[in-house]
Structure formats: C-alpha cells, structure tokens
Amino acid sequence: MPHIEDLREQFPVCRSHIYLNHAAVCPLPIACTEAMGGYLHELSHHGIARGPSIWTEALNTVRDRGARLLHAEDEDIFIVRSTTQGLSIVALGFPFQPGDNLVLAEHEFPANQRVWMPLRKRGVEIRFVRSQQGRIALDDLAAAIDDKTRVVSLSFVQFHTGFRIDLAAVAELCRPHDALLCVDAIQGLGAFDLDVKAAGVDFLSADAHKWLLGPEGVGLGYCSPRALERIEPALEGWLSVAHPFDFYDLAQPLKNTAQRFEDSAYNVAGIIGLGGSLSLFHKFGLPAISARILELTDHLAEGLERRGWKLLSPRARTEEKSGILTASPPADPKACYKRLEEAGVVLSLRDFPDGRQALRFAPHAYNTVEEMEQVLAVL
Numbered sequence: 001m002p003h004i005e006d007l008r009e010q011f012p013v014c015r016s017h018i019y020l021n022h023a024a025v026c027p028l029p030i031a032c033t034e035a036m037g038g039y040l041h042e043l044s045h046h047g048i049a050r051g052p053s054i055w056t057e058a059l060n061t062v063r064d065r066g067a068r069l070l071h072a073e074d075e076d077i078f079i080v081r082s083t084t085q086g087l088s089i090v091a092l093g094f095p096f097q098p099g100d101n102l103v104l105a106e107h108e109f110p111a112n113q114r115v116w117m118p119l120r121k122r123g124v125e126i127r128f129v130r131s132q133q134g135r136i137a138l139d140d141l142a143a144a145i146d147d148k149t150r151v152v153s154l155s156f157v158q159f160h161t162g163f164r165i166d167l168a169a170v171a172e173l174c175r176p177h178d179a180l181l182c183v184d185a186i187q188g189l190g191a192f193d194l195d196v197k198a199a200g201v202d203f204l205s206a207d208a209h210k211w212l213l214g215p216e217g218v219g220l221g222y223c224s225p226r227a228l229e230r231i232e233p234a235l236e237g238w239l240s241v242a243h244p245f246d247f248y249d250l251a252q253p254l255k256n257t258a259q260r261f262e263d264s265a266y267n268v269a270g271i272i273g274l275g276g277s278l279s280l281f282h283k284f285g286l287p288a289i290s291a292r293i294l295e296l297t298d299h300l301a302e303g304l305e306r307r308g309w310k311l312l313s314p315r316a317r318t319e320e321k322s323g324i325l326t327a328s329p330p331a332d333p334k335a336c337y338k339r340l341e342e343a344g345v346v347l348s349l350r351d352f353p354d355g356r357q358a359l360r361f362a363p364h365a366y367n368t369v370e371e372m373e374q375v376l377a378v379l
Ligand SMILES: Cc1ncc(COP(=O)(O)O)c(C=O)c1O
Pocket: 023, 024, 082, 083, 084, 085, 109, 111, 112, 155, 157, 158, 159, 184, 186, 187, 206, 207
C-alpha cells in the first residue's frame, strides 16, 4: 500500500492554497478529473456509438467501491443525486401514520431537517433532541425514542461542531422500538470507517463533494434489506423496474434491490468521477486516512488553544472527533478569517445557533503538519 504522503500528488490545489474546507466542497483529485475527462472526451468524439458498457462499468465500479467502503453488499448500495435526495426517499416513502414520531437532533445542517418537515402535515410528531456543548447525548436520544418512533435520523458528523456520533449505540436505542436508523453521512464518510451492518444503520445518504473527494450531484446511498421492505419508492421511474429495457411491460415489478431508488437518467460523468475518487480510499486505506486527519486536527487544536482560541468541537474522546475543527478566536472572527484567506488558506466562517461566529477548519489526509504550522503562524 502506498504511503499516505503520496496522496498529496493527487491534489494540484496544494500548489496555490492551503485547502481546509472539505466540510464545504472538496477540491477534486486527479483520479477523479482524469476519469471524468476521459468520459467527456468519449462523449464528444463518439457519443454513445461505442456502446453502453462505459455506463455499466461505471455503475458497477461505484457500487462495488461504495459497498467496500461501507462494508455492505453491492445490492444494498445505490447512487444518490444529493444527500437530500437520498434522505427524501425515506421521508416520502416510509409509511408514516398520524401519531407516529420521528427523532432528529436540533441544529443539524438543514439537509437532514427540511425533508422531514412536511411530515407534520400528515400528523407525524417531530422530536428534536438538543445538543449540549456540541454533543448529542445518548441519554437524551433514549428519552426521545419510544414505541411510536418510526425513524431516527442523524448526521454521522455534525456540520458545525464536528461531533461524531456512535451510530452503533444509537442503533441499540432504536432496536427495542423497531425504529429505523437513517444517517446523513456526508460529513464523515471518506474520513472515518463506517460498517453499516455492524453499526445497525438502516439507511444512509452522502453526496460525494466533501470527504469522499468527488464531484457534486452524485453520492452513495445504502438501504438495509429490512428498510427496503418498509420503504415504498415515492418516485418510480423507468429504471426502477426489474427489466428497464422491456419498455412496454408496465406490469413488471420493481428491482428487488436498493437500486430501485435509481429512477432515471444517471449523472454518468459524476459517477465516473466518483469511481476515480473512491479508488483512492482503497489504494491508501481508510485507517491511514483517518489517522492522518486526526493527527492534523489534533495538531491544529493544540496550536489554537495555545493561542487562546476556544474549541467548540468536542475533542475529549477520540471516537467523537472528526475532520471538522471549529474554534472561536480571541479576536474578531471575521478579521481572522480574512487574514487567513489573504494567506491562501481556504476554510469556512460559520455562525453558531447562539449567535457566536467561529472558524471551521476541515483538513483531509493530503494536508500536512507543515500546513497546519503555516496556518498557526499566520494567526
Ligand atoms: C450534514 C450535511 N448534510 C448535507 C449537506 C449537503 O446536502 P446535499 O448533498 O443535499 O446538498 C451538508 C453540506 O452541504 C451537510 O453539512
């Protein structure tokens, strides 16, 4: 297996920026852009004249690499068009009844909030579990879940604090009540291992444009066999069926895999790009990638604290840390942000629900300790 240092060669962005904004939109690695470029060249020179094998291969590659990343079966993986679109499959397709409830966490990124709001009109109660110092406590979740809870939907990693939740422990809370565990995984997948079967996740959606190092508008979905039995696709398309090229057979059944949620034309260029990006996770290994991300965020966290910054990300337990490090400076956050921006550092300035402003640093495994030192030197 190549050394993690070699991953950097994939990122031309390093020549002009210190890129610490993977919690927003990632820069694309060469493995992704070359794969996409090859496809675009093929389309411009040959259209589809040379057959559909390019699509079949791309789809199979992404499903297979996605399945390996999630420790899942290929048939439980499907392609999403965004995190939101994946989550909406559950929001629109689960047979909620009036009086049921759904458990969410407060102050999550709205992708995992807005899709559920219309359920209130159908008499579904939405329970928001509060977060305390950036953490969502298992006790608070346990108190919110009961026999009327049909779905618990949480982010793997919180977008503003970087808190990484123990999904296996949440699944334990869901199990006695037979509630499904649905996960918005965009802020963690690609940075940390997630074994969906071992953790007891039922449904997952993550677009590729953050930690998966892929393009926007394409991502990975996972649906467990038990969730597949319960969710009725709200959107059935010509590709949802068992034999899509039997055009005139409207009576045929849906695919009996999660691929029934892939309803119509694919974002082929995006899928091919994602395939290229996913190859890097298998080449360099997720353990090395996670270790490097933690090394970098730890280094930065220590340096910031020494300079009087207040960390807003929970950092006491390793298993709760992520690639997101949010901190508020002892000076004006906007001024600090501007100073870093001028020095070529790409990061985010984020508002917190309590009105505080903080800087969000989100390095990936190709960043270096030297870059963290340069950031600290600027501050
Ligand atoms: C937790 C979380 N979920 C989802 C998204 C994006 O959702 P989508 O892929 O639907 O645009 C973001 C950030 O953009 C996010 O931070």
